[in-house]
Amino acid sequence: MQPVYNETHMELRETVREFVKRKIQPIASRIDTEDYFPEEIFKEMGRLGLLGITVPEEYGGSGMDYAAQALVEEELGYVSPPLALSYGAHSNLCLDSLYRNGSIQQREEYVPKLCSGEWIGSLALTEPSSGSDALAMKTEAVRDGDGFLLNGSKTLITNAPYSDLFFVYARTGKEYTPFVVLSGDKGFSRGSKFSKMGMRGSPTGELFFDSIHLTRDRIIGKENDGKNVILNGLNSERVILSFIFLGLARRALELSVSYASERKQGGQTIDRYELVQEKLAYMYSRYRASRFLCEDALAKLKGSSKDGLSAATGILYTAESAEYIAREAVQIHGGYGYLRDFEVERLLRDAILGQIGAGTTEIRKHIVARELSKSFLHSGKIPE
Numbered sequence: 001m002q003p004v005y006n007e008t009h010m011e012l013r014e015t016v017r018e019f020v021k022r023k024i025q026p027i028a029s030r031i032d033t034e035d036y037f038p039e040e041i042f043k044e045m046g047r048l049g050l051l052g053i054t055v056p057e058e059y060g061g062s063g064m065d066y067a068a069q070a071l072v073e074e075e076l077g078y079v080s081p082p083l084a085l086s087y088g089a090h091s092n093l094c095l096d097s098l099y100r101n102g103s104i105q106q107r108e109e110y111v112p113k114l115c116s117g118e119w120i121g122s123l124a125l126t127e128p129s130s131g132s133d134a135l136a137m138k139t140e141a142v143r144d145g146d147g148f149l150l151n152g153s154k155t156l157i158t159n160a161p162y163s164d165l166f167f168v169y170a171r172t173g174k175e176y177t178p179f180v181v182l183s184g185d186k187g188f189s190r191g192s193k194f195s196k197m198g199m200r201g202s203p204t205g206e207l208f209f210d211s212i213h214l215t216r217d218r219i220i221g222k223e224n225d226g227k228n229v230i231l232n233g234l235n236s237e238r239v240i241l242s243f244i245f246l247g248l249a250r251r252a253l254e255l256s257v258s259y260a261s262e263r264k265q266g267g268q269t270i271d272r273y274e275l276v277q278e279k280l281a282y283m284y285s286r287y288r289a290s291r292f293l294c295e296d297a298l299a300k301l302k303g304s305s306k307d308g309l310s311a312a313t314g315i316l317y318t319a320e321s322a323e324y325i326a327r328e329a330v331q332i333h334g335g336y337g338y339l340r341d342f343e344v345e346r347l348l349r350d351a352i353l354g355q356i357g358a359g360t361t362e363i364r365k366h367i368v369a370r371e372l373s374k375s376f377l378h379s380g381k382i383p384e
């Protein structure tokens with residue numbers, strides 16, 4: 001496997017680690033218990049150049065790559081998975097996609113505000129009656145003079161209660177087109193924030209579009225080319241978001257090794273018991289295997305090919321493993337693991353989202369199996 005990180009990435013990791021330890025670790029529990037979204041930290045991440053990390057400097061970004069974005073996700077996921085989720089929705093799903101697919105005018109007008117954190121962004125694909133089957137969306141943009149009229153709604157959208165700019169997919173006739181929608185647009189409204197099991201502090205909500213007039217310059221990319229944008233975006237989203245769950249798994253494992261080496265029962269620390277050792281061994285091997293799969297998918301994302309198989313395989317295995325590792329971490333902590341005061345309890349609730357967001361586990365399995373069959377039919381081999 002090609003190495004994904006260079007010296008610059010290593011330095012960035014140290015900077016991000018220091019930042020999350022100083023600024024986020026002390027409020028990580030509050031983010032969960034109070035369902036608190038720390039807007040000021042988002043702005044600070046903007047000032048540090050983390051929000052627009054994949055965007056060139058001329059548009060207010062840091063001019064780095066997906067490996068840089070992935071390692072920020074991992075370090076955030078280690079300390080505060082909900083903040084990592086909001087970061088991913090803003091920096092990857094919305095900002096990176098807008099930069100890659102947007103016009104020069106959109107890059108100049110919107111991208112710097114999203115890079116600095118002055119604006120918060122969301123990507124809106126899911127609707128009340130279309131989740132896994134995203135292309136069954138009902139939100140529609142119909143030609144109106146020289147522009148479009150947008151009607152419909154979106155739900156379960158990360159950052160929606162706070163966002164200023166939305167990357168919205170709509171049906172345009174038989175095809176699909178993404179549009180920029182702004183919170184100040186006439187006819188735009190949003191629902192209240194959902195209360196969630198986990199990922200609390202990452203605000204999730206609904207959006208409503210009531211005959212919003214959109215001029216043609218709000219089209220992102222080419223009219224009717226939305227299907228390609230959705231599919232490419234989902235690949236990048238799967239790779240980047242998988243790193244949240246890698247960070248979460250690392251934290252749950254570390255807490256477990258530490259606890260097992262201190263907690264005494266029957267006159268010895270519990271890490272001397274073979275059944276606990278078996279747990280730690282499986283947790284570690286699944287964590288390491290997840291890292292290889294995530295980094296393999298990341299290495300392929302950096303290149304020109306849009307490798308759907310690696311992206312789906314990486315997040316499929318990593319999300320399942322993070323939930324398994326967090327569940328075992330609770331078990332290793334015994335009764336204390338079940339208490340709200342213990343971090344592993346929060347990590348388990350956060351881990352569950354990994355199998356739902358960015359396409360569910362079931363859809364990822366479908367993609368992997370479909371790609372295997374396709375490759376075998378084509379070449380008589382399974383892909384390496």
Ligand SMILES: Cc1cc2nc3c(=O)[nH]c(=O)nc-3n(C[C@H](O)[C@H](O)[C@H](O)COP(=O)(O)OP(=O)(O)OC[C@H]3O[C@@H](n4cnc5c(N)ncnc54)[C@H](O)[C@@H]3O)c2cc1C
Nearest residue numbers: 123124125126130131132156157158356357358359360362
């Ligand atoms: C916290 C959170 C944040 C989110 N953030 C965003 C966001 O920022 N932007 C956005 O657009 N969306 C977002 N989502 C939505 C998320 O992408 C969807 O919830 C997800 O794609 C599943 O869609 P659904 O909830 O409608 O479930 P459904 O599609 O209704 O699925 C229900 C169940 O049926 C299974 N199922 C469905 N179809 C199939 C099939 N063909 N084969 C086998 N099983 C199937 C699913 O796997 C699942 O288990 C978020 C969701 C959550 C919970």
